[in-house]
Amino acid sequence: MAQHHKLGILGLGRMGKCLADGLSKQPSFRSSPILFSNRSATSGAKSNVELVQSCDVIVMAVKPQNVFEVLKEIGPHLGKGKTLISIVASISTSEIENGVAKGTAVIRAMPNTPALVGEGITALCSGKSSSQAQLKVAKEIFEAVGKVVLVDENQMDAVTGLSGCGPAYLYVILESLTDAGIKVGLPREVATQLASQTVLGAARMLQVTQRHPAALKDEVTTPAGCTIDGLLELEEGKLRVTLIKAVVQATKRAKALAKKANVEGAK
Ligand SMILES: NC(=O)c1ccc[n+]([C@@H]2O[C@H](COP(=O)([O-])OP(=O)(O)OC[C@H]3O[C@@H](n4cnc5c(N)ncnc54)[C@H](OP(=O)(O)O)[C@@H]3O)[C@@H](O)[C@H]2O)c1
Numbered sequence: 001m002a003q004h005h006k007l008g009i010l011g012l013g014r015m016g017k018c019l020a021d022g023l024s025k026q027p028s029f030r031s032s033p034i035l036f037s038n039r040s041a042t043s044g045a046k047s048n049v050e051l052v053q054s055c056d057v058i059v060m061a062v063k064p065q066n067v068f069e070v071l072k073e074i075g076p077h078l079g080k081g082k083t084l085i086s087i088v089a090s091i092s093t094s095e096i097e098n099g100v101a102k103g104t105a106v107i108r109a110m111p112n113t114p115a116l117v118g119e120g121i122t123a124l125c126s127g128k129s130s131s132q133a134q135l136k137v138a139k140e141i142f143e144a145v146g147k148v149v150l151v152d153e154n155q156m157d158a159v160t161g162l163s164g165c166g167p168a169y170l171y172v173i174l175e176s177l178t179d180a181g182i183k184v185g186l187p188r189e190v191a192t193q194l195a196s197q198t199v200l201g202a203a204r205m206l207q208v209t210q211r212h213p214a215a216l217k218d219e220v221t222t223p224a225g226c227t228i229d230g231l232l233e234l235e236e237g238k239l240r241v242t243l244i245k246a247v248v249q250a251t252k253r254a255k256a257l258a259k260k261a262n263v264e265g266a267k
Helices: 014-024 048-054 064-077 093-098 113-117 132-143 153-164 166-183 188-209 213-220 226-236 239-266
Strands: 007-010 035-037 057-060 083-086 105-110 120-126 146-150
Touching: 007 014, 007 048, 014 113, 035 048, 048 064, 057 064, 057 132, 064 239, 083 093, 083 132, 093 105, 105 132, 105 153, 113 120, 120 132, 120 153, 132 146, 153 166, 153 239, 166 188, 166 239, 188 213, 226 239
Parallel strands: 007 035, 007 057, 057 083, 083 105, 120 146
Antiparallel strands: 105 120
């Protein structure tokens, strides 16, 4: 990130900490320490207002139900020259803009926890007052911990359902594949290594070759071989429809949380 920017993270829970840890491993963020604030007295933490006053780029990483109390507190201390990046699920840029001083650049981001190991993916969208330069700064922050895609704001709940929640779905798949390895006689450590590298390798194949997953699957599936027997079991177990329904339900939940937070914020 450009030297002259001072970055603060407001809310040091799972995701805030994950970002702070991920960014602190990156050389470009080491020169200027990242400041943070939290509700509980975490050592080294600033107050929310001190954080906003000391930083020009603030990542807000609190739960949706805490957003409006936080905005009441920090809103008047923001304004032109400040960029507020919200990673909060379900709260729109216009709702955030309504709670902060005029001119504040508001950007929404939906990262995921593999950011901790530099393999996250973050979707970004801009609010109405953010410039291309401010969006670029947001891009740099999240590119330091993985990949970045730009989306329309109306796609953010879908992103939440797919990549925001996605690591959890894949951990279930990884746990199951590992258990499967144990069932067929492999030691746990070996099964874990085989399962995790297979998932990683398949994902990389998709990214590097840019071929359709069905074509890549067909290449593994030889006539009357073993893979087709495994695939038949997956079809019978409705793996595809189950994964699709998981993303659909999580997306619906993200939309419902938005409505709930709106009602509570308006109180
Ligand atoms: N977890 C994920 O995979 C993920 C992925 C993408 C986006 N997100 C989004 O990231 C946000 C945070 O999620 P999380 O899982 O990290 O939640 P979390 O672990 O509960 O962390 C929330 C943090 O916010 C702090 N906080 C609450 N009210 C505050 C206030 N008034 N002032 C300062 N700090 C305050 C909490 O402090 P205390 O601990 O002291 O209460 C806590 O450290 C959510 O909006 C979520 O939608 C999460």
